[in-house]
Amino acid sequence: MARVAFVTGGTRGIGRAICERLKADGMSVAAGYSGNEEAAAACAKELGVMVVKGNVGNFEDCERAVNVVMAELGPIDVLVNNAGITRDGVFHKMKPEQWSEVIRVNMDSVFNMTRHVIEGMREREWGRIINISSINGQKGQMGQTNYSAAKAGVIGFTKALALENARKGVTVNCIAPGYIDTEMVQAVPENVLASIISQIPVGRLGKGEEIADMVAFLAGEHAGYVTGSTLSLNGGQYMAG
Numbered sequence: 663m664a665r666v667a668f669v670t671g672g673t674r675g676i677g678r679a680i681c682e683r684l685k686a687d688g689m690s691v692a693a694g695y696s697g698n699e700e701a702a703a704a705c706a707k708e709l710g711v712m713v714v715k716g717n718v719g720n721f722e723d724c725e726r727a728v729n730v731v732m733a734e735l736g737p738i739d740v741l742v743n744n745a746g747i748t749r750d751g752v753f754h755k756m757k758p759e760q761w762s763e764v765i766r767v768n769m770d771s772v773f774n775m776t777r778h779v780i781e782g783m784r785e786r787e788w789g790r791i792i793n794i795s796s797i798n799g800q801k802g803q804m805g806q807t808n809y810s811a812a813k814a815g816v817i818g819f820t821k822a823l824a825l826e827n828a829r830k831g832v833t834v835n836c837i838a839p840g841y842i843d844t845e846m847v848q849a850v851p852e853n854v855l856a857s858i859i860s861q862i863p864v865g866r867l868g869k870g871e872e873i874a875d876m877v878a879f880l881a882g883e884h885a886g887y888v889t890g891s892t893l894s895l896n897g898g899q900y901m902a903g
Contacts, residue, residue, distance in 0.1 A: 679870030840896025
């Protein structure tokens with residue numbers, strides 16, 4: 663029977679690339695989304711995946727979404743916590759809602775989603791939890807104290823949860839992408855984007871497919887000895903020890 667995967671923020675950008683790859687690998691895939699109905703409809707039609715609308719920042723809504731997926735596809739074997747937003751601004755001018763919204767969507771969501779699948783994974787003694795962090799959670803970034811804090815928190819969450827569940831056959835890993843060629847990055851002013859690329863040793867933006875390749879490995883049957891790891895995919899821009 664095919665493994666079931668749930669990818670949050672799965673209808674656009676990196677999330678969509680992940681859904682496409684996991685579907686190609688033979689998994690039954692559900693893509694979570696929050697509001698873009700057009701992108702969700704296109705994802706469902708073009709990739710043949712289930713789409714589920716919900717608010718990852720709300721615990722009860724995550725429970726509802728998980729139950730909907732399980733009723734349709736079966737128990738969730740692979741959870742990819744990919745949903746994220748930015749609300750940038752220098753800290754001395756940051757508003758409380760800029761902080762709380764980013765923490766809720768980028769950090770609280772990881773608890774909200776994982777909490778509803780972890781018991782089932784432990785009972786079945788098999789599971790894969792893959793959290794998408796960021797290069798800026800590793801090195802920090804001006805104007806992103808909120809985002810950097812949330813993404814650094816995801817790394818700590820990954821390590822602790824991996825320790826708790828290793829003997830139950832459940833692995834927990836983290837991917838920290840650098841700058842990936844998505845709508846979010848392409849919205850950056852051209853001169854700023856050129857400056858960013860000039861700092862990347864390989865000389866280009868990453869591709870969503872490259873992140874999806876790593877997710878596919880971590881989600882697979884041969885990754886049982888990899889847990890608690892943070893894998894940096896950033897073209898050499900930041901080399902974490």
